[in-house]
Each structure stands twice: as C-alpha cells, then as structure tokens.
Amino acid sequence: MGIFSSIANLFSGSGTDNSVPAADPVEHNGFTITPTPQSDQGQxxxxxxxTKGEGETQKQHNFIRSDLVASRDECIELTVRKAKMTIDQMGDQIF
Incomplete structure (x- = not known):
C-alpha cells in the first residue's frame, strides 16, 4: 500500500504548502513586486x-521560478533580485 500512497501524493500535491505569508511589496521602475514565497518540501x-497600474488598468503577472531556497528570507531576496532583472529586460512585455 506504501507505493500507492506515494503515487497518490505525487498527484495530490502533498508536501507542498502554499500558506506562507507574502512579504512587503517592493517598487521598481513603476512596477510593484510582492514576494510570495511558496513552501515546497521544507524549502x-x-x-x-x-503588478503595474491601479484600478481597472492594473496589470498583474504571476512570477514563479523553479529555484528552491532553504530560508524564507533568502527566498525573498532572490525573488526580488530576479523579478527586478526580469522587469529590466522585458518591461511591459511581462504582461
């Protein structure tokens, strides 16, 4: 029965907990970056x-990378650095 439980966990998303609170937003070149680190198997x-803009004109992009980091603070730092680089390279094309 252990093998079946393991296979079921792969498809049910077990081991991933997305309930980590978001960090404080960071402004960069007219964009707002809100780090939302996701807990994934202890990392x-x-x-x-x-986001960019306000109200009905606000645009939003969900920025997710494959990088896993050991601590929440390190993850937030890396997230902001990578998001700024992406904004600098792509600008409004991110949306």
Whole structure:
C-alpha cells in the first residue's frame, strides 16, 4: 500500500504548502513586486506577484521560478533580485 500512497501524493500535491505569508511589496521602475514565497518540501520556491497600474488598468503577472531556497528570507531576496532583472529586460512585455 506504501507505493500507492506515494503515487497518490505525487498527484495530490502533498508536501507542498502554499500558506506562507507574502512579504512587503517592493517598487521598481513603476512596477510593484510582492514576494510570495511558496513552501515546497521544507524549502521555499521563488514566487511573486508583479503588478503595474491601479484600478481597472492594473496589470498583474504571476512570477514563479523553479529555484528552491532553504530560508524564507533568502527566498525573498532572490525573488526580488530576479523579478527586478526580469522587469529590466522585458518591461511591459511581462504582461
């Protein structure tokens, strides 16, 4: 029965807990980066919400990378650095 449980966990997403609180937003070149590190099997996945504009004209991009980092603070730092680089390279094309 152990093998079947393991296979079921692969498809059910067990081991991933997305309930980590978001970090404080960071402004960069007119964009707002809100790091939202995701807990993943004892580590944290680089993830953020990048927005630009307000109200009905606000655009949003879910920024998720495959990088896993041991601590939440390191993850937030890496997320902001990678998001800024992506914004600098792509600008509004990110949306």
């Amino acid at each position: 944290y996945r680089v993830c953020a919400i990048i």
